[in-house]
Amino acid sequence: MARLTAEKRKEKEEFAKLLFLKEDITDFKELSERTKVSQKTLREWEKEGNWKKLKRNVVLMRDEQLTLMNDELAELNRSIREKKEGSRFADHKESIIRRQLVKDIKDLETEASLAETIYSLKQLLDFVRRNDIEDTKLLANYVDQFIKQKLRS
Known part of the structure; x- marks a missing residue:
């Protein structure tokens, strides 16, 4: 060659x-x-x-990332629900984080890699x-x- x-x-x-x-x-x-x-x-x-090691890890990465993001979103929503009555809404920073998490989760779930x-x-x-x-x-x-x-x- x-x-x-x-x-x-x-x-x-x-x-x-x-x-x-x-x-x-x-x-x-x-x-x-x-x-x-x-x-x-x-x-x-x-x-x-080290392709053999990569082969073992490649399957877990996407599922693990999706799980972590769903956990983060659940924790954020729980934190908002636990605020005192009358304040149970996302502040500006929380709304940006939530919007980005939802977008990232949707992308991982729908876009084919x-x-x-x-x-x-x-x-x-x-x-x-x-x-x-x-x-x-x-x-x-x-x-x-x-x-x-x-x-x-």
Whole structure:
């Protein structure tokens, strides 16, 4: 393989990491075929980047963040309810915090992250794979291009 620019190398590494973490492609032969990177290089990236540890943590992050924000919102609302009668409303600072928490919670619950998009695409590829391997190869090529485009934006 020809020597890559630092930018291209980083792009390929990020793509491989996403496939490893989000699509659960831990077979280095398949990962090599999908990324056009040698298995040796992929193993080095996996070791240097501690991908296995990241793989364990990636699933928890979103759920944990959502739980924390919901807890914060509940505590804020409880604090407002516990104010003396006639003052049980959010002051300016509390209303800004509450509005931002509600927005952030909604965003986490409704907007698909790149990881979730990749997960859905993986399910589609698995479905097509059961029916037609050639279609799967074609679709995987488009999926890979789509993911690379998303990484750049």
